[in-house]
Amino acid sequence: QVQLVQSGAEVKKPGASVKVSCKTSGYTFTTYGINWVRQAPGQGLEWMGRISTYNGNTNYAQKVQGRVTMTTDASTSTAYMDLRSLRSDDTAIYYCARDRSAGDLTFDYWGQGTLVTVSS
């Protein structure tokens, strides 16, 4: 069965960086893109960006452009999201989510979420 398992919660100071992993299983990794979506406490869903697991192409939301890098390791079927220069408003649950089909940015499988807390 398809699974996306994320790394554990992180606490970071303002200005630091965080790297969240998303290990996938149960399907061919390079067939479906991986997206990152975050949710601030009590708030809605915000799409951060997507990486093609086929060729590594990335698209980022303007709000995080310049601070975020999404990568993959096909040998371990794992996707990564690296966010730099953290601010207090980056405190959120970060989810990875898989494209429903090739090029279809509807998310059929999600990771369990990783809480990132930014606090001095």
Added chain:
Amino acid sequence: EIVLTQSPATLSLSPGERATLSCRASQSVDTYLAWYQQKPGQAPRLLIYDASNRVTGVPARFGGSGSGTDFTLTISSLEPEDFAVYYCQQRRNWPPLTFGGGTKVEIK
């Protein structure tokens, strides 16, 4: 950027009642719209894709309709497990891919 506006923000209903949730787009998204359900402490769950296609395993009481700028998610008869927050999401124009602000369906 396509803005999705969901209404109402909160819907207070009793089990067995019909729920009608609205999602309006700032410009046409054709039928490239999905609906998700999110319960506290859980990741979102895909219910409906391409406006009206129910995901395998989603109960038939969930139905999606609409095209262009106006969409509706209908729950024909609320079950206790349906009380949750529902989000719409468009994939017509991206980046950025966008979500609506959500509708909370709560027990009256």
